[in-house]
Structures are given as structure tokens and as C-alpha cells.
Amino acid sequence: MSVLVVGISHNSAPVAILEKVARDSEGTGKLIRDVADNEHVAEATVLSTCNRIEVYAEVDRFHGSVEAISRLLLETAGGVPEEFVPHLYVHYDDGAVSHLFHVASGLDSMVVGESQILGQAREALRLGQESGTVGPALNSLFQQALRVGKRSHAETDIDRAGASLVTAALDRATDHLGRTQDLKALVVGAGAMAGLAVATLSRGPASSIVVANRTTTRAQRLADQYGGRAVGLVDVAAEVAEADIVITCTDSVGVQLDVERFRAARGDRRPVAIIDLALPRDVDPAVGAEPGVH
Structure with missing residues (x-):
């Protein structure tokens, strides 16, 4: 089993694309459940903010999981899915861990160093826990990411880049x-x-x-x-x-x-x-x- 991230954010897509894949809280919950129902997925949650939507999953197969999660992520977009696929990004295994650590530290935010992302990562963990789709792997990953994010703000000058x-x-x-x-x-x-x-x-x-x-x-x-x-x-x-x-x-x-x-x-x-x-x-x-x- 390895961790897989499939996402789209302000770094990969313009607002016109982002708003077509955006979901409200009910839609985010549905996405979590739909991803978790996939045969290759053991755990899942979604990090959703005004500038990104990312699916985090523990999977037993890379290619089949990427294809299925990408399809679910884009199902609200309308139009031709191929138009949106180039804006998706994928991180796997160690790359997925590194990506979440960067996100939680505010290094991947539109305003580098903003601290609101910590609360949003905490909310992603909570949503997965409430849905019963987060187990030991993602729980451990997000807890570590939250600690990394807190340390980055406490032990560096990253906050000077902007509070939010x-x-x-x-x-x-x-x-x-x-x-x-x-x-x-x-x-x-x-x-x-x-x-x-x-x-x-x-x-x-x-x-x-x-x-x-x-x-x-x-x-x-x-x-x-x-x-x-x-x-x-x-x-x-x-x-x-x-x-x-x-x-x-x-x-x-x-x-x-x-x-x-x-x-x-x-x-x-x-x-x-x-x-x-x-x-x-x-x-x-x-x-x-x-x-x-x-």
C-alpha cells in the first residue's frame, strides 16, 4: 500500500477551471465516499480550499487508482474531461508525503507562508475520520504534516510572507x-x-x-x-x-x-x-x- 495524491490547484489551473471542479461541503463528502468505494483504495480523504482540491488515498495499485480518482475528481466539471486532465497533478509514495508537508507548511499556497492551510488540513483529516475512510496510514500522515506545518511557522520566518x-x-x-x-x-x-x-x-x-x-x-x-x-x-x-x-x-x-x-x-x-x-x-x-x- 502507498499514498497517492491527485489534485488541482492555483498552481496548475486558472480560476475558470478551478471553479468548475469546486465542490461544496456536501460534494466534498460525496467525493471522499466515492473514492473510498474504489476497489484499489483502502483509505481516503479530500483537502478542499478556495485554491485547491486534492484527493489523498492509500492505494494498492497506481495506474488504476489514478485513472479512477481523476475521473471522480472531474465529474462535476462538465464538458470534455480531456480538457481538464492536463491541469491535474499526481504525487505518489514519498512524493505524496513531501507534497502534503509542503502544503501544510504554507509553501504551496498562493500567499506563501499563510497559516490558514493548517486548519484546512485539520478539517480534511476530520472529514475522513467522520466518514470512516481514514485509517492508520492517512491519520499518521496528516498528524505528521500538521506537526511539520506548526514547526515551520514556529521555527522559521515563513510567517513574514503573509498571515493569510x-x-x-x-x-x-x-x-x-x-x-x-x-x-x-x-x-x-x-x-x-x-x-x-x-x-x-x-x-x-x-x-x-x-x-x-x-x-x-x-x-x-x-x-x-x-x-x-x-x-x-x-x-x-x-x-x-x-x-x-x-x-x-x-x-x-x-x-x-x-x-x-x-x-x-x-x-x-x-x-x-x-x-x-x-x-x-x-x-x-x-x-x-x-x-x-x-
């Missing part, structure tokens, strides 16, 4: 706006990424924060922690009209803010920074071409 993707994006946003304080912020979503965004905003540039989510009770819990205000997704357009910074990070499939709604909301064309951290994208790409949008 959110921090890096906010730095760019405030540069574009020419302001670093008293900004009105809207965060769309209430998951882990949204929580990180709200916490980061509250420590720095935001004088007011609005959290919008499909489930308003979740939005309210997050907003209450940082003195913010909660609204439903139906109110996003109205809140966009007042915001200086908009951060979107839902796990929904489909656009949450299209260009028509944006134009109707932002008639004054004031500068606004929009940070779309979701996969698939929450914001219509056409919004980026609108006047005043950074």
Missing part, C-alpha cells in the same frame, strides 16, 4: 482605495474564511462590518463577535451600495452578485474594492470592469 490570503488581499485593497481606516466593509458568507475576514477587518481598516449569509443566524453569531451587523443574502445589493470593501467567500454554487445588480446598487461609481475568495466565484467577472472597481 485575506491579509494579502486587504493590503492590496487599501492600497487601491488610498485609505487604511474608517472603511465600511461587507463580508458575504459566514464560514471559516468569512470569520478570518471579519476578524482581520475588525483589527484594521473597518469602522463598520456587515455580514451577509443565507442563514442569518450564522451571520448574526459572527457579526456579534466583532460588533457588526447581520443581513440575509437578499440584502447584499443594498449593502454593496454603501460598502468600501466587499469580501465574498460563500460555498454556494452560482454568482451572488451579477453585474446588473452591481450597477443598480453603485450608481455613484464611488471606488470600491471587491475581494472574491470563493470557488466557484461569487462575483460576476464582468463586475471587475465596472468604473471605480478594484
